[in-house]
Structure formats: structure tokens, C-alpha cells
Amino acid sequence: MKKSRNRLAAIAVAAIAVTGLVAGCSQGSATNPGGDTPQTGDAQVTLRYMNFSSNDGHEADLQAIVSAFEADNPGIKIAVETVPYADYSAKLQTAVAGGTEADTFELEYASFISYAKAGALADITGIDTAAYAESLVKAYQDGGKQFALPESFSNVVLFYNKDLFDAKGLAYPANEWTWADETKAAEALTDKAAGVWGDYQPISYNEFYKTVAQSGGQFLNAAGDATAFNDQAGLAGAKWLTGKSGTTMPTDADGANTPDFDTNLFTSGKLAMWHTGIWMFGTVAEKAPEMNWDVIVEPGNTQKASAMFSNAVGVSAKSQVQDAAKKWLSYYTASQTTIDTRLAKSWELPPVADQSKLDAYLKITPPANRQAVLDSLNAVALAPVVAKQQQMQDIVNDELATVSAGRASAEDALASMQAKVDPLLK
Amino acid sequence: MSDAIVIGAARKARRRKMAAKNLGWVLVFLAPSAIPLLMFKIAPMLASAWVSLHEWNMISPMEWVGLGNYANLLTSENTWEVFGHTLLYILGYLPLVYAGGLLIAVALNQKLKARGFLRAAYFVPVVTSWVAVALVWQWLLNPSNGLVNHLLGLVGLPQPGWWTDPFWAIPSVILASAWKDLGFVMVILLAGLQAIPQEVQEAATVDGANPWRSFWHITFPLLSPSTFFVVVISLINGFQVFDQVYVMTGGGPSGASQVAVGRIYDLAFRYGEAGSASALSWILFAIILAVTAVQMYGQKKWVNYA
Numbered sequence: 001m002k003k004s005r006n007r008l009a010a011i012a013v014a015a016i017a018v019t020g021l022v023a024g025c026s027q028g029s030a031t032n033p034g035g036d037t038p039q040t041g042d043a044q045v046t047l048r049y050m051n052f053s054s055n056d057g058h059e060a061d062l063q064a065i066v067s068a069f070e071a072d073n074p075g076i077k078i079a080v081e082t083v084p085y086a087d088y089s090a091k092l093q094t095a096v097a098g099g100t101e102a103d104t105f106e107l108e109y110a111s112f113i114s115y116a117k118a119g120a121l122a123d124i125t126g127i128d129t130a131a132y133a134e135s136l137v138k139a140y141q142d143g144g145k146q147f148a149l150p151e152s153f154s155n156v157v158l159f160y161n162k163d164l165f166d167a168k169g170l171a172y173p174a175n176e177w178t179w180a181d182e183t184k185a186a187e188a189l190t191d192k193a194a195g196v197w198g199d200y201q202p203i204s205y206n207e208f209y210k211t212v213a214q215s216g217g218q219f220l221n222a223a224g225d226a227t228a229f230n231d232q233a234g235l236a237g238a239k240w241l242t243g244k245s246g247t248t249m250p251t252d253a254d255g256a257n258t259p260d261f262d263t264n265l266f267t268s269g270k271l272a273m274w275h276t277g278i279w280m281f282g283t284v285a286e287k288a289p290e291m292n293w294d295v296i297v298e299p300g301n302t303q304k305a306s307a308m309f310s311n312a313v314g315v316s317a318k319s320q321v322q323d324a325a326k327k328w329l330s331y332y333t334a335s336q337t338t339i340d341t342r343l344a345k346s347w348e349l350p351p352v353a354d355q356s357k358l359d360a361y362l363k364i365t366p367p368a369n370r371q372a373v374l375d376s377l378n379a380v381a382l383a384p385v386v387a388k389q390q391q392m393q394d395i396v397n398d399e400l401a402t403v404s405a406g407r408a409s410a411e412d413a414l415a416s417m418q419a420k421v422d423p424l425l426k
Numbered sequence: 427m428s429d430a431i432v433i434g435a436a437r438k439a440r441r442r443k444m445a446a447k448n449l450g451w452v453l454v455f456l457a458p459s460a461i462p463l464l465m466f467k468i469a470p471m472l473a474s475a476w477v478s479l480h481e482w483n484m485i486s487p488m489e490w491v492g493l494g495n496y497a498n499l500l501t502s503e504n505t506w507e508v509f510g511h512t513l514l515y516i517l518g519y520l521p522l523v524y525a526g527g528l529l530i531a532v533a534l535n536q537k538l539k540a541r542g543f544l545r546a547a548y549f550v551p552v553v554t555s556w557v558a559v560a561l562v563w564q565w566l567l568n569p570s571n572g573l574v575n576h577l578l579g580l581v582g583l584p585q586p587g588w589w590t591d592p593f594w595a596i597p598s599v600i601l602a603s604a605w606k607d608l609g610f611v612m613v614i615l616l617a618g619l620q621a622i623p624q625e626v627q628e629a630a631t632v633d634g635a636n637p638w639r640s641f642w643h644i645t646f647p648l649l650s651p652s653t654f655f656v657v658v659i660s661l662i663n664g665f666q667v668f669d670q671v672y673v674m675t676g677g678g679p680s681g682a683s684q685v686a687v688g689r690i691y692d693l694a695f696r697y698g699e700a701g702s703a704s705a706l707s708w709i710l711f712a713i714i715l716a717v718t719a720v721q722m723y724g725q726k727k728w729v730n731y732a
Contacts, residue, residue: 090696093485093695096484097484097485117486118486251570253569401678405591407680
């Protein structure tokens with residue numbers, strides 16, 4: 001009798017050990033942050049924050065903001081989880097499905113609405129929004145309710161290497177420039193034998209909708225239920241982007257479209273003009289301190305149009321530390337520490353209502369012409385946002401790639417793109 | 427009732443009691459593998475069957491669509507495309523990896539110098555991470571500055587665009603895959619070769635068979651159980667090909683090398699269509715099951731168990 005009881009006890013112990021092992025492998029979750037959960041109040045609260053925008057260069061800047069917040073709020077600790085942009089949406093989606101998402105997480109404008117509509121975000125209506133630019137506050141509402149706070153905005157400008165222009169005796173890019181001027185300069189600056197390229201602009205959805213606007217067209221119709229790019233403006237945009245590949249711009253076989261390829265090309269002084277985001281200012285200044293470079297508003301075809309991106313942070317609907325989460329949200333998006341850090345480190349810009357707060361940013365060099373960042377906002381091409389965003393982007397990217405590889409004409413690719421994207425919008 | 431029956435019944439009862447006593451221990455020893463297997467394999471598989479009957483973006487609540495996902499997938503051109511690519515991959519990969527593995531196994535079955543070292547060397551790629559291997563092959567096959575095209579250029583052969591060319595993207599993946607799995611096939615076939623009794627070979631030699639004839643008529647047929655195992659495993663792996671495609675070509679250019687599992691990944695983790703992804707997984711499962719069943723049945727005709 002005694003013996004069999006011992007055996008049962010042994011089995012129970014083994015079973016518990018195994019279950020414990022398995023449980024040990026699982027992550028903490030929004031409802032159970034990091035295992036044993038402190039509740040809000042005076043007790044210590046640990047809050048998880050997942051983001052992509054600090055990855056690859058701004059990790060220390062985010063940590064500085066976190067430390068300042070923790071010093072001001074002794075009861076709250078922030079556990080930061082930083083994920084590369086390329087993996088972020090899959091990771092967040094899977095985490096939300098499994099109920100293991102962080103208490104607070106970053107969202108791109110394009111993906112915000114699907115999370116808001118799905119009920120994944122806590123309603124934070126009533127939170128103080130006075131400090132933010134009004135248009136950005138409204139961008140993160142759905143049905144009159146606030147579901148996230150704007151965190152940053154950024155845009156894309158034309159970077160150029162002054163040394164390469166000087167070497168060829170060419171005039172620097174000017175505000176009056178159009179695509180034709182850019183092409184002419186790019187051709188003169190390209191020296192394939194020396195590995196020097198005149199231009200670099202990703203052949204992708206994110207550039208394409210903008211080039212359509214720069215030619216006076218639109219990617220989607222006004223109602224947003226059909227494409228509008230299969231016209232002269234769309235054709236001009238597609239030809240402009242794809243025509244660069246292999247002539248003034250490196251091809252995939254040369255390494256284009258691999259991580260950091262364009263950054264390394266520009267900072268090693270082998271790229272004359274580069275269409276990229278203002279978040280690269282700090283990286284370029286740091287990696288190429290000797291190089292002379294500046295930026296300017298992107299040239300247009302028939303008109304100017306610049307891309308504008310915005311990120312936001314929201315609170316998980318399942319988080320059990322809502323009050324602490326909201327405190328962190330407000331601090332992280334609008335505190336003076338955040339504004340100072342973002343400006344001093346040339347990270348994405350804070351979404352402040354009071355633009356005079358950006359003055360400090362405009363005074364930092366290089367680049368000398370930081371005013372281009374604000375000037376770009378005068379004519380903005382907003383990214384079309386649809387429910388099946390990723391499918392749409394993949395189709396556009398694939399079709400543009402067939403044109404740049406010379407396997408299809410721009411006309412055929414646009415027609416095929418339209419035939420595939422239109423059904424996604426119904 | 428005879429004594430024998432009584433003793434027999436007592437024995438049976440005792441055995442039953444023993445079995446009951448041992449059951450606890452059986453469970454204890456099974457638990458470490460059975461519990462993870464249930465949690466991480468069986469349960470998700472069953473769950474995916476349930477998910478496949480719904481529309482679900484993994485954030486919002488599931489919506490019942492019955493067999494709608496299956497109907498959509500089976501009528502979608504894209505599904506046939508990715509299965510076509512998968513089949514193309516298998517058609518190139520299987521003969522290449524088998525022939526290569528056999529060649530090396532036969533060579534390393536001879537009394538060579540440094541045989542042990544060579545056996546280990548050929549097996550190293552098998553235990554190397556796919557990501558590392560794929561990146562190295564991507565570089566080797568780089569159209570403009572890769573080693574392979576450089577060598578082809580030296581001897582004046584045409585230099586394909588490899589993974590940047592829709593026609594050559596799948597062959598690029600096949601080359602890398604065959605190279606990596608060569609060692610695995612070699613080990614299985616080498617074990618098979620060594621299990622063939624020496625006497626049979628000797629008898630053939632005495633009867634005047636040259637090495638070539640003795641290989642084709644003695645060794646190869648007696649190797650058929652190992653061949654069968656290699657073919658079954660390689661086919662299943664072939665249908666499930668993913669890592670190398672994901673890293674080397676990303677399914678491109680423009681979807682030209684997208685395979686079934688790559689499509690499942692895209693549907694679930696990029697497009698937020700977990701229902702369709704689960705349905706496609708089950709379609710793939712059905713195909714693999716059918717192909718394997720046909721092989722199990724067909725083996726009776728060609729596999730010789732000595």
C-alpha cells in the first residue's frame with residue numbers, strides 16, 4: 001500500500017516537473033506580464049513595450065527615454081522588446097493571436113486600422129492630446145474613439161553627395177529640379193567601372209504611389225474602391241523607377257534590395273543621389289563624418305509630392321496594467337525628454353503641435369538644408385491604406401520587378417497590376 | 427475445471443496486475459516526449475483543421491466559412507502555380523541528391539585513405555543551418571560577382587542569372603538543396619552498402635561478373651530498402667521545401683520560385699489569412715499522404731529485403 005502511494009507520488013512529481021518545464025518555455029503575456037504579475041497601484045509594475053523603430057541605430061535613444069520615465073515613475077519598469085521592421089508585423093500578429101502581445105506596442109499608420117477594428121487596442125479616449133498635431137491625433141481614431149497616440153512622423157528626401165557632384169563639376173540638385181534634371185545628373189555621375197552609381201531609389205510600392213502623385217496622378221480613385229494608376233501618370237512613374245535599374249542604379253544582382261546595401265553604398269562615397277528617409281541623417285553623419293552631403297525636397301515630374309510616414313503606440317486591450325500603460329504612452333510620445341532625444345539624435349520627428357519645438361532640430365548639421373524636411377510637408381502623397389495591404393504591396397512590387405528586369409513592358413505590368421489589385425479592393 | 431486452467435487464469439490475473447502496476451511507470455517515461463508532442467504537434471494539427479474551416483486574420487474573432495477556403499484554394503491559379511514549382515523542385519532535386527549520394531557512398535565504401543575524414547566532411551552540410559548554407563549559395567550563384575559564374579565565364583560558357591532569373595531561380599535552389607542533403611543520403615546508402623553480405627559479391631566475382639555488372643545486378647537491387655527509405659524521406663522533404671527558398675529567393679523573382687509551404691507562410695504571417703493557410707496545409711498533407719501511400723504499395727514490386 002505504502003509502496004504504491006510512493007509510486008503515485010513519484011508520477012505526480014514527474015508530471016508536475018514536465019508541465020513546469022513546458023510552462024517555463026512559454027512567454028509572458030499581456031494578461032500576465034512576465035509571469036508573476038504585480039497590479040497597478042503602489043506595487044512595482046512591469047510593462048512590456050514592443051517596437052521596431054528603434055532597431056538598427058536608435059536602441060540607446062529609446063533606452064534613454066525609458067530610463068528617464070522610470071526615474072520619474074519609480075513604480076513602473078519598462079521591458080523593451082525591439083524587433084526588426086521586416087519581421088515586426090508577422091510577430092505582432094502572431095503575438096496578438098496567441099494573447100502574448102506586449103502591454104504597449106508600436107503601429108505603423110498603414111496597419112493601425114486593422115488592429116483598431118479587430119478590438120486588439122484599448123480605447124484610450126479622454127487621454128490628453130493637446131500636445132500633438134491635430135491631424136496626427138485624428139489619424140489614430142476610429143469611430144470617434146482614440147485607439148493610439150501619434151509617436152512620430154518622418155518623410156523621404158533626396159540625399160546627395162556633394163563631393164561626387166564637385167568631382168564632375170556638376171551643379172547640386174536645386175528646388176526647381178524635375179525628374180529630367182535628376183536623370184541627366186545621374187547619368188553623368190554614374191561610373192560603373194569605378195563602382196559609382198548616380199542614383200538609388202527602391203523599386204517598390206512605397207516609391208511607386210508617390211511617383212504617380214509626382215506625375216499628377218493617383219494610386220487609388222477617390223472612393224478607394226478601385227485603382228487609378230493605369231494611366232499616363234502611372235506609366236510615367238513606373239518607367240521612371242524601373243528605368244534607373246542597371247543604368248544609373250545598381251540591380252538586384254549588384255546587391256540592390258539587400259539589407260543596408262544602399263546605406264553602405266552612400267556612406268562609402270559611391271552613391272551620388274539617394275531617395276531615403278530622414279531617419280538616416282544620424283547614421284550617415286556617424287558613418288561618413290568626412291563626406292560632404294546635403295538633402296533637398298525630392299524632385300517631381302509635373303509636380304512635387306513627398307511621402308510622409310507616421311507611427312503610433314497603442315495599449316493592448318488585454319493589458320492588465322492600463323493606467324501604467326497610458327502613463328508610458330503619454331510620456332513616450334510627448335514628454336520633453338522624448339522630444340529632446342528625437343531631435344538631438346535625428347530620429348523620426350516628434351508629432352508636436354507646436355512646430356517651434358522643432359527649431360533645435362533644424363539647427364543641427366549635417367545636413368545643412370534640414371528645412372527640406374518641413375518643406376516636404378507642403379505637398380504630401382499619403383500612402384493608400386486598404387484592408388489587404390500586404391497583398392497589394394506584394395503585387396505592385398512583383399510587377400515592378402518584372403519591368404526592371406526587362407521581362408515585361410511597363411504598360412503590360414500596369415495592366416496586370418490593375419487586374420490583380422482591383423479584386424482586392426472590393 | 428482442470429488445474430492447468432486454474433494456473434493459467436491465475437497467471438493471466440497476475441500479468442494483468444503487473445501491467446496495471448507498470449502503467450504508472452510507462453506514463454512517467456512517456457511523458458517527457460508525449461506531452462510536448464501532444465502540445466506542440468498533435469494539438470496544433472487538430473486546431474489547424476478547425477481553423478481551416480474559418481476566415482481568421484488572427485486578431486478578430488473567427489468566422490465560419492465551412493469548406494470555402496478549400497474551394498477558393500483549389501480554384502485559385504496561384505495554388506496550382508506553387509504546387510507546380512514544388513513539383514519542379516522535386517523533379518530536379520530527387521534524382522540529383524540520390525545519384526550524388528550514391529556515387530559518394532560507393533566511393534567511400536572503398537578502402538580509401540582518409541575515408542573517415544571524408545565521410546565526416548560530406549556530412550557537415552547536413553548539420554549546418556539552412557540560413558548559412560543558403561546565404562553562401564546565394565553568393566556562389568551571384569550573377570555578376572559569384573564564383574560559379576566567374577568559373578563559367580573562364581571556360582566560355584553562358585552565365586545564367588541564377589536566383590535573379592525566373593527560369594533559373596528553382597534550379598539555383600535545387601543545387602543548394604542537393605549539395606546540403608548529399609551527406610544524409612550518403613550515410614543511409616553507405617549503411618545499406620555495408621549490410622550487403624560480402625559472400626554474394628565474392629560469388630559474383632568468382633562467376634566472372636565485372637564490377638559494373640556486379641553493381642547493377644547485385645549491389646543495386648540489394649540496396650533497394652535503403653533506396654526506398656531515401657526516396658520516401660526526400661519526397662516528403664521535397665514537398666515541404668521552405669527555408670532555402672525563403673532565404674535564397676524569397677519566392678521570387680516575382681513569385682517564380684514560390685513553393686507550397688512558402689505560400690502557406692505568406693498567407694498566414696503576411697496576409698493574415700490563417701484559415702486559408704491552414705486549409706492549404708491540409709491539402710499539402712493529403713498530397714504527401716497519397717504519394718507516400720502509393721510508394722508503400724509500389725515498393726512490393728521493386729524493393730528486395732534480403
